[in-house]
Amino acid sequence: GEDVEQSLFLSVREGDSSVINCTYTDSSSTYLYWYKQEPGAGLQLLTYIFSNMDMKQDQRLTVLLNKKDKHLSLRIADTQTGDSAIYFCAERRTGRRALTFGSGTRLQVQP
C-alpha cells in the first residue's frame, strides 16, 4: 500500500459529512475504487470512478477525482453510526490485474 496513501483515522459526529482522502502515484491508473470494511468482515465495494471522470455521485456518496494532483476523495453525506468502518482506496493500473490498496482510513462516527 505504499504507493496509495490515506490518513489513518477520521472522527466525525453523526449527521455531519465525512471526507476521506487518498493520494496515488500512478497517472496511468484506469479505475479507482472505494471499499468499506466492517469489523470481522471482508471488503465491500462502495463505489468506483473511471479515470476520465471528475466526479461521481451515488446517493450519500460523492467521489471526487483530481487527476492532476492524483487525489481521490470520498464524501459521505449525513454520516450515520453504521458508516463506522475502515475505508480503503484502491487503484487499478494499466496492465496490472491486481488492485493496489491504501492502508485504510478508520472512520469513527460519534453519536
Next chain:
Amino acid sequence: EAQVTQNPRYLITVTGKKLTVTCSQNMNHEYMSWYRQDPGLGLRQIYYSMNVEVTDKGDVPEGYKVSRKEKRNFPLILESPSPNQTSLYFCASRQQGAHNSPLHFGNGTRLTVT
C-alpha cells in the same frame, strides 16, 4: 446467495506445520485472488488465478502456494508456516474481462503462527 466462502475463520498453528486455507465462490467467476492484510500496509496480493489451471504470483508470494483445479475453488497452502505469515487473509473473486467488475471478498481468515 452470491458469496465467497473461506475456511477456517480463525487458525492458530505452530511453525513448520503445513496448513491449507480453503476458498470457494458460487458466482462462476474466472478470476480469484488471495490477499493478506497487515496493519499499516493495506492489502497485498499473494497469488491470483485467471482461470482453471492458470495461476500467477502477486506482490508477496514467498512462502505460499495455490492451486486452481476447479473454477469454484482456490485454496491457499502454506507448506512450512513461519511467524511472519501471521496475518489476516482474504480470498476474492470477480468476473474476468470487465475492468469495473467488483472484487467480491470472503470474510477473512485470521492466522496466527507461533
